[in-house]
Amino acid sequence: MPATLGRHREKPMKASPLLLLLLLAGLLAGCVSQGPFPSLAPRPAEREDWSEEPVRAVPAVADDPALRGRLAALLDEARAGRRDFDADLAAAERASARAGAEGSDSWIEAQQAISRLEAAMARSGEALAALHQLRLDREARPASAADRAALDSAIEEAEAIAARERERIDRLSR
Secondary structure (H helix, E strand, C coil), rough: CCCHHHHCCEEEEEEECCHHHHHHHHHHCCCCCCCCCCCCCCCCHHCCCCCCCCCCCCCCCCCEEEEHHHHHHHHHHHHHHHHHHHHHHHHHHHHHHCCCCCCCHHHHHHHHHHHHHHHHHHCCCHHHHHHHHHHHHHCCCCCCCCHHHHHHHHHHHHHHHHHHHHHHHHHHHH
16 A cells, blocks of 8 residues: 555535525425415405404393392391491490590490490491392393392492491591
């Protein structure tokens, strides 16, 4: 073996840039789609105004007599709570007017009278909570306009009773 052969290395072949461009162009030509292209014009659905909620017809619903009976019972309960509250109010006002220093016997009597008022207020508060729960239950299903109005009216009356009782207790507690 000649000595020159062991040291001789083969030179790597360099690809010419022109050859690479031709090869790349040939590969990309296979990716081009043939035939008609889709239109870029807006489709009918894209022309519609989607900024507003569509109007849906509210189904006609008959009045619910069971709801009216439940509302009447809950309002009776709230009103009975108001009567109990009013019956205990005069005694609580007298005890609060006589209350002495904190911790004295007269102060303790006033606190007990206010506690009785709060217990009486709980009755109307429970009726109000039941009315609110009834409203939540009714929101999940259709109701007649008259039923919704009756429910709103009952809640308004019960809230007025509870607010009046709370205001009087707060006034006495001072």
